[in-house]
Amino acid sequence: MTENYESSEEKKSSLTPLIIAGGLAILFFGLVVYIPLAIGGAVVLAIGVFILFRDSVEGKFADLKESVEEKWPLEFLSKRKLGVWIFLLSEILIFGSLIIAYTFVRFSSISWPVATQVHNVTLGMINTIVLLTSSLAIIFAFVSIRMGNIKGLKIGLFSTFGLGVAFLVIKLGIEWPAYYRNGFTISSGLPGSTYFVLTGLHACHVAGGLVAVGYLIVRTYQGGFTKTNHSAVENIGLYWHFVDIVWMFLFPLFYLI
Amino acid sequence: MAIAGMFGEMMRTQLAVPMNNFLLANTYEQTVTLHGLLMILWVLTPLGAGIANYIVPLQIGAKDLAFPRMNATSYWTYLFSGIMLISTVFLPGGGPNTGWTLYAPLNTIQFTPQPGMTLAVLAILLLALSITMSSINFLTTIARNRAKGVTWRRIPLFTWSIVFTMALALFAFPPLAAGLLLLSSDRFLGTVFFSSTQGGGILWDELFWFFGHPEVYIVVFPALGVIAEVFQTFAKKPIFSKNVFIVEFAAVAFLSMGVWMHHMYTTGVNYSVLQTFSFTTLAISVPFEGLVLALVLTLYKGKITLNTAMLYCLAAIFTVTLGGITGVLQAFPVLDYAFNGTYWIVGHFHYVMAGTTLFGLLAGLYYWWPKITKRKPNETFGVLIFVVAFISFNILYFPYFFLLGMPRRIFTYTLASGFASLNLTATIGAYIFGPAAALAVLNLVLSLRKPALPNANPWSAQELEWTQNYRGSTATQTANSTENVVNAAADDPPKETLEDRWYWCREGNCKTAEKPVDYSGKNDSQMPLRRKSID
Numbered sequence: 175m176t177e178n179y180e181s182s183e184e185k186k187s188s189l190t191p192l193i194i195a196g197g198l199a200i201l202f203f204g205l206v207v208y209i210p211l212a213i214g215g216a217v218v219l220a221i222g223v224f225i226l227f228r229d230s231v232e233g234k235f236a237d238l239k240e241s242v243e244e245k246w247p248l249e250f251l252s253k254r255k256l257g258v259w260i261f262l263l264s265e266i267l268i269f270g271s272l273i274i275a276y277t278f279v280r281f282s283s284i285s286w287p288v289a290t291q292v293h294n295v296t297l298g299m300i301n302t303i304v305l306l307t308s309s310l311a312i313i314f315a316f317v318s319i320r321m322g323n324i325k326g327l328k329i330g331l332f333s334t335f336g337l338g339v340a341f342l343v344i345k346l347g348i349e350w351p352a353y354y355r356n357g358f359t360i361s362s363g364l365p366g367s368t369y370f371v372l373t374g375l376h377a378c379h380v381a382g383g384l385v386a387v388g389y390l391i392v393r394t395y396q397g398g399f400t401k402t403n404h405s406a407v408e409n410i411g412l413y414w415h416f417v418d419i420v421w422m423f424l425f426p427l428f429y430l431i
Numbered sequence: 432m433a434i435a436g437m438f439g440e441m442m443r444t445q446l447a448v449p450m451n452n453f454l455l456a457n458t459y460e461q462t463v464t465l466h467g468l469l470m471i472l473w474v475l476t477p478l479g480a481g482i483a484n485y486i487v488p489l490q491i492g493a494k495d496l497a498f499p500r501m502n503a504t505s506y507w508t509y510l511f512s513g514i515m516l517i518s519t520v521f522l523p524g525g526g527p528n529t530g531w532t533l534y535a536p537l538n539t540i541q542f543t544p545q546p547g548m549t550l551a552v553l554a555i556l557l558l559a560l561s562i563t564m565s566s567i568n569f570l571t572t573i574a575r576n577r578a579k580g581v582t583w584r585r586i587p588l589f590t591w592s593i594v595f596t597m598a599l600a601l602f603a604f605p606p607l608a609a610g611l612l613l614l615s616s617d618r619f620l621g622t623v624f625f626s627s628t629q630g631g632g633i634l635w636d637e638l639f640w641f642f643g644h645p646e647v648y649i650v651v652f653p654a655l656g657v658i659a660e661v662f663q664t665f666a667k668k669p670i671f672s673k674n675v676f677i678v679e680f681a682a683v684a685f686l687s688m689g690v691w692m693h694h695m696y697t698t699g700v701n702y703s704v705l706q707t708f709s710f711t712t713l714a715i716s717v718p719f720e721g722l723v724l725a726l727v728l729t730l731y732k733g734k735i736t737l738n739t740a741m742l743y744c745l746a747a748i749f750t751v752t753l754g755g756i757t758g759v760l761q762a763f764p765v766l767d768y769a770f771n772g773t774y775w776i777v778g779h780f781h782y783v784m785a786g787t788t789l790f791g792l793l794a795g796l797y798y799w800w801p802k803i804t805k806r807k808p809n810e811t812f813g814v815l816i817f818v819v820a821f822i823s824f825n826i827l828y829f830p831y832f833f834l835l836g837m838p839r840r841i842f843t844y845t846l847a848s849g850f851a852s853l854n855l856t857a858t859i860g861a862y863i864f865g866p867a868a869a870l871a872v873l874n875l876v877l878s879l880r881k882p883a884l885p886n887a888n889p890w891s892a893q894e895l896e897w898t899q900n901y902r903g904s905t906a907t908q909t910a911n912s913t914e915n916v917v918n919a920a921a922d923d924p925p926k927e928t929l930e931d932r933w934y935w936c937r938e939g940n941c942k943t944a945e946k947p948v949d950y951s952g953k954n955d956s957q958m959p960l961r962r963k964s965i966d
Contacts, residue, residue: 264563265605
């Protein structure tokens with residue numbers, strides 16, 4: 175498609191997509207065939223993501239300049255934000271399918287353990303509050319940068335990051351080992367399988383969100399955000415809220431009913 | 432960008448599948464599985480996206496897709512996942528041998544312990560990721576990157592078909608990914624989703640077919656879009672009622688998400704569910720037949736040029752009609768119980784998916800080849816190959832409709848069953864059809880050696896990707912887009928917006944080109960049978 179590019183600046187293609195896709199493929203291949211290979215793949219993937227972030231921090235993402243645009247009815251959405259929304263839609267479908275699968279197996283099971291006897295509701299409640307507060311923190315960061323307040327942005331991002339880490343520590347460090355000691359494990363039957371897979375996938379999303387928030391922090395220190403230029407804060411904020419909302423579904427479904 | 436590599440990979444993938452009947456049972460099972468997976472997920476699904484990658488930006492006047500890097504990532508992920516799937520054959524224990532549906536509990540580690548199966552699951556997961564990226568990209572591009580004047584009503588039909596394809600892919604692939612996640616956690620982490628009786632086969636069926644049925648339309652929509660474009664150009668008529676056509680697309684897309692249970696009639700679902708899905712399945716055939724009917728009526732009283740692209744489209748209409756009719760019969764649970772798991776089903780979906788999509792997209796390649804390469808493939812050779820391909824296609828798949836008693840996926844049968852002669856006929860057809868399809872592509876490749884065409888719009892097509900330039904002033908164009916130079920020199924059309932140029936031409940100012948056909952739909956009387964064809 176090179177003929178569609180007119181200026182030389184737009185013509186150069188990046189190796190990053192190849193590295194990321196290759197890393198993913200090696201990771202998956204290694205998981206099945208030879209575990210050390212998977213570690214190599216993870217390293218390649220990390221390098222790819224790192225280059226992507228570095229390029230982004232250095233502002234190397236030159237958007238193609240589309241001269242005239244017909245935007246109706248989406249004039250109010252930027253291109254990236256629209257992309258994020260569509261991505262979130264696909265995420266909703268993944269979690270939606272998983273939650274429906276959970277409901278399905280739960281309804282077809284004759285007996286299901288009482289939630290409060292298996293799960294630690296107190297820790298779950300604490301985690302809920304932690305995650306909700308982190309959403310508030312990222313909103314604080316966004317509102318601050320919209321007013322041009324870099325200090326507020328930093329405070330907001332650091333609290334988001336800290337609360338996200340706290341969530342993972344409580345979940346993976348305290349809650350899960352206790353379940354394993356009680357014999358409620360991933361392979362102990364459908365209640366365990368559904369719980370660990372759904373909350374595990376959610377924890378992966380939190381971890382991914384942490385990487386993204388880390389990127390925001392680095393970029394803030396590089397002076398990457400100004401009063402007018404801060405779309406990344408908003409977009410990653412959207413993702414963070416989404417992860418939060420998923421937990422709002424998972425918490426009652428597993429801990430309360 | 433990577434379009435040539437993409438097609439090359441697709442063809443290679445396609446050819447990697449042996450159609451051999453002289454295999455051991457297990458090898459045959461692997462072959463069936465890999466043929467299904469590769470053809471449906473790695474060839475038919477991305478082939479339309481590959482063509483769209485080139486054509487959609489041209490049709491809507493964008494320079495590229497909205498997120499070029501994501502596009503490249505999507506492509507490489509697609510490529511590597513394909514390599515992963517094919518490499519499963521070389522692992523100890525071989526590749527997946529469950530059929531492309533990977534039914535539970537056959538897909539659990541208890542019944543398919545080989546690592547190849549696990550790798551295949553991860554490969555499909557990676558492909559789902561790739562396709563999700565690509566659908567995000569296309570939807571954003573079409574919603575946000577249209578050139579001025581390309582309003583929603585002005586968007587060409589191929590791009591419309593891609594809108595619905597990608598929207599469907601966005602809804603269909605995540606449930607599949609969710610199912611695959613559960614499956615891989617079963618295989619890696621020892622969860623019990625598909626080996627337990629409470630989850631098990633039905634859970635997988637629901638997740639898989641909620642993806643599986645929209646997938647059929649993901650495969651067929653781009654082909655219908657191509658047919659619409661080709662018919663408009665070579666019948667010199669606008670599509671029969673464009674607005675209704677698009678609404679029918681939307682209706683099919685919407686309904687396709689409510690029919691998945693018809694793949695599960697025989698799983699013991701209760702009677703009211705059976706009735707509901709029988710009804711939705713019949714309902715979806717109405718807008719779908721509407722689409723086909725609109726295409727056929729486009730030809731009515733048109734000035735038809737029969738060339739290779741047009742012939743492939745007509746063949747696709749033939750196969751989609753035959754495949755569609757045989758499909759509707761199965762909407763009735765009673766008949767479905769009889770047909771379930773026979774070669775009738777195999778014949779039905781090969782007519783719809785293989786016939787329509789391959790012929791339709793081949794037509795697309797022939798039609799847009801001059802646009803992409805500035806060269807025209809050899810017409811006589813093309814038509815000749817078409818005739819051979821079409822006849823052999825029918826020799827290959829038509830006998831399946833008579834093989835009513837033959838269960839699918841069996842690796843051999845006895846002479847007493849009486850299947851032999853029909854199977855032999857089908858095999859002969861396959862031996863002719865394979866090389867014919869390859870030659871059709873070879874014809875395209877060979878045309879690259881010809882000198883470039885003087886006229887970049889050899890079909891006198893009126894759709895936006897041929898007539899519009901979008902990129903700044905036309906006078907500065909180089910030989911890359913000859914048509915614009917020609918038009919600009921001869922007519923000096925208003926260059927400001929597409930809208931301007933459109934109406935300027937309609938007022939009769941075009942001297943060099945034929946009068947443009949109004950594809951906008953604004954002047955549709957909705958009674959096109961009475962409307963004169965525009966010449």
